[in-house]
Amino acid sequence: MIEVMLILFAPLIGGLMYGFERVLRARMQNRKGPPLLQPFYDMYKLLDKQAFIINPYHTVLGIMHFLTLWTVVAFMIFGQNLLYIIFLHLLSVIFIILAGFSVNSVYSHVGANRELLSALAYEPILIIVAVGFFMMHGSFDISVIRQNSASIVPLFLLFLAFLLLIPLKLKKSPFDAAEAHQEIVGGVEIEFSGVYFEFIYIAKWLEYVFVYLLLVLFAGNNAVLGTVLFLGVFLLVNLVDNATARIKMKHVIQIVLGIALTLGLLNLAGLSYV
Amino acid sequence: MSKKTIHIPLGSQHISLLEPVRFKFECENEKIVGVDSDVGFVHRGIERACTTKFKFDAIGYVVARVCGLCAITHSLSYTVAIEKLLGGEISKKAKYLRILLLELDRIHSHMLCLSHTCENAGFEAMFMRIMGDRELVMEIQELLTGNRIQFDYISIGGVNRDLDVQTAKKIIENLALVKAKVFSYIDEFTNNWSLSLKFKGIGALTLEDAYRFNAIGPLARACGLPIDVRNEIEYLPFDEVGFKMQTHNDGDINARNMVRLNEILNSLEMCENILRGLPEGEIFTKLKGKPKGEALMRFEAPRGELMYYVKGDGSAMLNRVRIKTPTFACIPAFSHIFMGEEYADAPAILASFDPCLSCTAK
Amino acid sequence: MKKIEVALKSVRDEIKSFYDYKKWHFLTLNGVALEDNRMQVQWIFSKYEALDEVVIYYAEIDYTERIPSLSDIIPSAIISQRELVDMFGVEVEGSEKGLYLDEDSMQTPLRSCLV
Amino acid sequence: MFRKYRKKSPWILHYNAGSCNGCDIEILAALAPKYDLERFGVINTGNPKQSDIFLVTGPVTFRSRERLVELYTQMPEPKVVIALGSCTCTGGVFRDMYNVEDGIDRYIPVDVYVPGCAASPELLIDGVVKALEILEEKTKAIEKPFRLFKEASSENGIINRRHSALKVGEKDEED
Numbered sequence: 001m002i003e004v005m006l007i008l009f010a011p012l013i014g015g016l017m018y019g020f021e022r023v024l025r026a027r028m029q030n031r032k033g034p035p036l037l038q039p040f041y042d043m044y045k046l047l048d049k050q051a052f053i054i055n056p057y058h059t060v061l062g063i064m065h066f067l068t069l070w071t072v073v074a075f076m077i078f079g080q081n082l083l084y085i086i087f088l089h090l091l092s093v094i095f096i097i098l099a100g101f102s103v104n105s106v107y108s109h110v111g112a113n114r115e116l117l118s119a120l121a122y123e124p125i126l127i128i129v130a131v132g133f134f135m136m137h138g139s140f141d142i143s144v145i146r147q148n149s150a151s152i153v154p155l156f157l158l159f160l161a162f163l164l165l166i167p168l169k170l171k172k173s174p175f176d177a178a179e180a181h182q183e184i185v186g187g188v189e190i191e192f193s194g195v196y197f198e199f200i201y202i203a204k205w206l207e208y209v210f211v212y213l214l215l216v217l218f219a220g221n222n223a224v225l226g227t228v229l230f231l232g233v234f235l236l237v238n239l240v241d242n243a244t245a246r247i248k249m250k251h252v253i254q255i256v257l258g259i260a261l262t263l264g265l266l267n268l269a270g271l272s273y274v
Numbered sequence: 275m276s277k278k279t280i281h282i283p284l285g286s287q288h289i290s291l292l293e294p295v296r297f298k299f300e301c302e303n304e305k306i307v308g309v310d311s312d313v314g315f316v317h318r319g320i321e322r323a324c325t326t327k328f329k330f331d332a333i334g335y336v337v338a339r340v341c342g343l344c345a346i347t348h349s350l351s352y353t354v355a356i357e358k359l360l361g362g363e364i365s366k367k368a369k370y371l372r373i374l375l376l377e378l379d380r381i382h383s384h385m386l387c388l389s390h391t392c393e394n395a396g397f398e399a400m401f402m403r404i405m406g407d408r409e410l411v412m413e414i415q416e417l418l419t420g421n422r423i424q425f426d427y428i429s430i431g432g433v434n435r436d437l438d439v440q441t442a443k444k445i446i447e448n449l450a451l452v453k454a455k456v457f458s459y460i461d462e463f464t465n466n467w468s469l470s471l472k473f474k475g476i477g478a479l480t481l482e483d484a485y486r487f488n489a490i491g492p493l494a495r496a497c498g499l500p501i502d503v504r505n506e507i508e509y510l511p512f513d514e515v516g517f518k519m520q521t522h523n524d525g526d527i528n529a530r531n532m533v534r535l536n537e538i539l540n541s542l543e544m545c546e547n548i549l550r551g552l553p554e555g556e557i558f559t560k561l562k563g564k565p566k567g568e569a570l571m572r573f574e575a576p577r578g579e580l581m582y583y584v585k586g587d588g589s590a591m592l593n594r595v596r597i598k599t600p601t602f603a604c605i606p607a608f609s610h611i612f613m614g615e616e617y618a619d620a621p622a623i624l625a626s627f628d629p630c631l632s633c634t635a636k
Numbered sequence: 637m638k639k640i641e642v643a644l645k646s647v648r649d650e651i652k653s654f655y656d657y658k659k660w661h662f663l664t665l666n667g668v669a670l671e672d673n674r675m676q677v678q679w680i681f682s683k684y685e686a687l688d689e690v691v692i693y694y695a696e697i698d699y700t701e702r703i704p705s706l707s708d709i710i711p712s713a714i715i716s717q718r719e720l721v722d723m724f725g726v727e728v729e730g731s732e733k734g735l736y737l738d739e740d741s742m743q744t745p746l747r748s749c750l751v
Numbered sequence: 752m753f754r755k756y757r758k759k760s761p762w763i764l765h766y767n768a769g770s771c772n773g774c775d776i777e778i779l780a781a782l783a784p785k786y787d788l789e790r791f792g793v794i795n796t797g798n799p800k801q802s803d804i805f806l807v808t809g810p811v812t813f814r815s816r817e818r819l820v821e822l823y824t825q826m827p828e829p830k831v832v833i834a835l836g837s838c839t840c841t842g843g844v845f846r847d848m849y850n851v852e853d854g855i856d857r858y859i860p861v862d863v864y865v866p867g868c869a870a871s872p873e874l875l876i877d878g879v880v881k882a883l884e885i886l887e888e889k890t891k892a893i894e895k896p897f898r899l900f901k902e903a904s905s906e907n908g909i910i911n912r913r914h915s916a917l918k919v920g921e922k923d924e925e926d
Contacts, residue, residue: 026789028399029398032787038759038792041756041759042760045760049827049829050828106282107282110304174396174468190800243466245397245466245472246397247472249304287767316770318812318851321723322746402783409784422871486711488710490661501684506687570692598664630772737813738813742849
């Protein structure tokens, strides 16, 4: 029962995280910032706006992106197979990429292109993370991983690799080239409007939930460590976001594939010897 | 298989642009191979209005509206050209006050450019930081002239407001604060890893090309071309107040930023010197007569050389007012720099030129 | 400020022999309307690192005359030439209209300044 | 039902229709720490399809007319338009210059006029707050830019806006 409630409220939790992050970012920039519930005000307002439909596929693909992502989060909360979840998440990313390509807008195309490149960069590492968990606990099931003790120490290099992915996944600088507000005005989301933009907007919150749920897997059954990890990483990501500029897609792929993949493979090699 | 190019438009409305200008980049995989620009969005017809609508004593305030950022340089150049034609000498104090405002304007304009470059490079926190500190300069300008942006401070024969002791004290206080901040920016710009990826070696112009395309302002000084009109005119006593030419050799975005930062430091020093050694005297001398003949006046605006050509025939209406603005002369160089760069860098490169399109199109 | 009059035909040769791009800096191309449908075209140069040294080459022409382009000698002249075409409605080699003006805006705005 | 949330989340689209930059800089200054427009929930989106407030500066120059109307029609209802600066309201110092259309209210309906040359950030914030009150009252009925689309003529399936604009303009003068 509690799981169903959690799934239903997952977007709200993500929204709160997003709102808190906006306040935190404003405070870091020496500003007062918006109220904490600002994302929800935005959500209600978007419900009330007139919506333009560019073409039906575009809209449907946007909604599919949202629904798939919610399914991913639901599966995570139910404790399903990690590998399935990662592939299902890839499907949701493919939906948004297809949506980006389905309209006749250059910014949307460039954004979808960059989204695709970043998916190519982070997807292998997500799989390696899953393999790492499998080698530790002998199962891909999240429920099993959650029951075992914390695996952050043996998987420390993988954890570092995963840390590199978080800004890329949440589109924070220095890895926010896929969204790049000043270059391509949001990339794939540019042509969505009104209630359809809402799906993309909430999907962004769900992305937060997804990433941080993956993160706390490293803590296993240790709830205190999970909270500490979550808060620490949340702060760290925002600090880095505030201290760096956006780097180019070329560099993103070099860094992510170069450093994170090496770290991950090293960790796996170490595990297989032990 | 022939390579497929995509056309990426930038503007006329775009989040990274303050002004309507349209660039159309022809890109191969985000690499720019062709640039097409349209700069005429802001053309209002000020040159004609100066000769048909307004009398010569009002034009100083009209030409300030050519551009909000270098308003003071516009009205100063025009006013000095008219003063040349009328043939009067203005007091030394007025000259010093004019330099003071000119340099304050340069400081805030350069700070805006730096923050805008950071924002277009995706560094929001730095944008907020510099914009926040820029308010210190805006505050002094408001105290000194009465308005934040369009200060109609300069009139034919002198300046409109005197500087009192309290204001001078406040200016010195705020400038000292700004100075400390500028040093911290220099630190950030040199040491931040992501900014160096974004700025170093990007958008470079060679010295040879700078000569060939007649580049001016910080764009030219960043390539090592020593052109600064403050060095080439004798009307205002720039060498007395401690002007030093700032150049750099790399010619990329980072070099332009460094030139701007060093110029801010130099301007701060000049402002301090002016406030310390402000001569006594009247701030306004009445000049009589109507302009007759032709005069050409150049000044260094924050973006480069600004030229006014004024021709009068002894009546209240002028015959010709020609405004040559800094960005206008740099557009061939801009298009040249964009070639071969990546589209991802285009907004930052554009912001690092500090383009002023409302100057360009008049 | 030094003014030198040149004939329109020989302006290219004069400026070619005069313009050393490392010494002189091309400021702008300027047009001034005169009486009787005539105008003065000015090529304005200034010297690098010299105190107030400006040289103006000028030619007086009719509006119907064709002005030679200098964009091969001075690449940055191209934009001033386009502006001149728009503002005075004269013909400059290799420069087209439409930098600032649209079809329905006032044509040749600066030509009638004296009226 | 969602009406009261409109004024809590205004997203801004800014267009410069030929101003001198003075007001545009003040918009940036208003977003910066001293004035901090974001505490009202303002985001500068730069994307017409997701904006509520259309912030226009500058008298409309001939070349920016088309783009102005295009952006206005791309914005979903309900929306408000703020004319920022003297020259946006009436043409200001640029009135009667040959390439200028004396203010944006010749083309699109304006809800809030903010005077000043340049309009200071305080005035801008006041204008935005006033616009939010108006936004709350607005219906979702579609407002059209009046002048350009009065008599849209279609050639080869493309609406020739500039042509029709001229026609309407001439007719207005005859009446």
